[in-house]
Amino acid sequence: xxxxxxxxxxxxxxxxxxxxxxxxxxxxxxxxxxxxxxxxxxxxxxxxxxxxxxxxxxxxxxxxxxxxxxxxxxxxxxxxxxxxxxxxxxxxxxxxxxxxxxxxxxxxxxxxxxxxxxxxxxxxxxxxxxxxxxxxxxxxxxxxxxxxxxxxxxxxxxxxxxxxxxxxxxxxxxxxxxxxxxxxxxxxxxxxxxxxxxxxxxxxxxxxxxxxxxxxxxxxxxxxxxxxxxxxxxxxxxxxxxxxxxx
Numbered sequence: 001x002x003x004x005x006x007x008x009x010x011x012x013x014x015x016x017x018x019x020x021x022x023x024x025x026x027x028x029x030x031x032x033x034x035x036x037x038x039x040x041x042x043x044x045x046x047x048x049x050x051x052x053x054x055x056x057x058x059x060x061x062x063x064x065x066x067x068x069x070x071x072x073x074x075x076x077x078x079x080x081x082x083x084x085x086x087x088x089x090x091x092x093x094x095x096x097x098x099x100x101x102x103x104x105x106x107x108x109x110x111x112x113x114x115x116x117x118x119x120x121x122x123x124x125x126x127x128x129x130x131x132x133x134x135x136x137x138x139x140x141x142x143x144x145x146x147x148x149x150x151x152x153x154x155x156x157x158x159x160x161x162x163x164x165x166x167x168x169x170x171x172x173x174x175x176x177x178x179x180x181x182x183x184x185x186x187x188x189x190x191x192x193x194x195x196x197x198x199x200x201x202x203x204x205x206x207x208x209x210x211x212x213x214x215x216x217x218x219x220x221x222x223x224x225x226x227x228x229x230x231x232x233x234x235x236x237x238x239x240x241x242x243x244x245x246x247x
Contacts, residue, residue, distance in 0.1 A: 011089035012057035055237035159201035203235035
């Protein structure tokens with residue numbers, strides 16, 4: 001058996017139920033497996049580094065699959081995959097041969113997500129449904145001050161979805177970087193792993209702080225309360241991108 005890693009880019013389309021295949025609805029995983037099975041002429045299952053939710057996009061999702069056949073011409077195989085996948089707004093960026101010890105999920109050292117906000121009065125056209133449009137001016141200084149409170153090892157129960165199946169709410173945020181260019185705010189989160197809805201919930205709480213619905217004390221108290229009901233509404237999924245997986 002041969003093991004291959006694939007890097008995948010996909011759009012935040014509501015027609016998909018998310019990455020993970022489910023009993024009902026189209027999933028990105030299912031679409032890729034269907035084409036791999038067709039081209040390799042054997043049932044193929046792929047394992048991803050992370051399960052992105054509905055309407056979340058990816059710039060560099062990582063997954064792996066095993067096959068009895070060695071892929072001799074990688075570039076030709078990528079072209080064949082993309083012939084079928086590109087119309088579905090899915091693209092295989094690259095394929096790498098790996099040893100059997102590699103696992104897309106368990107070998108990952110860090111996951112990097114980005115959240116985009118368009119902070120202006122006018123609605124975005126070119127980036128419609130690719131960022132959260134917020135008309136009220138956000139205070140970037142407060143945004144950065146709140147982000148610092150989230151960095152490190154904490155109990156993120158407040159920012160954890162009720163249907164999250166992680167064994168523990170304790171997570172370590174390695175770094176949060178915030179850039180503001182021409183009223184486009186880019187927030188990058190880096191961690192080995194995240195809870196379900198954690199990034200969107202963090203952004204939702206940071207937004208409340210940056211628009212001064214909360215002060216920094218309220219932000220900290222909400223965070224430390226460990227109560228989901230105290231969390232601000234999570235940011236919309238369409239502004240979230242899985243940027244890359246670091247091994």
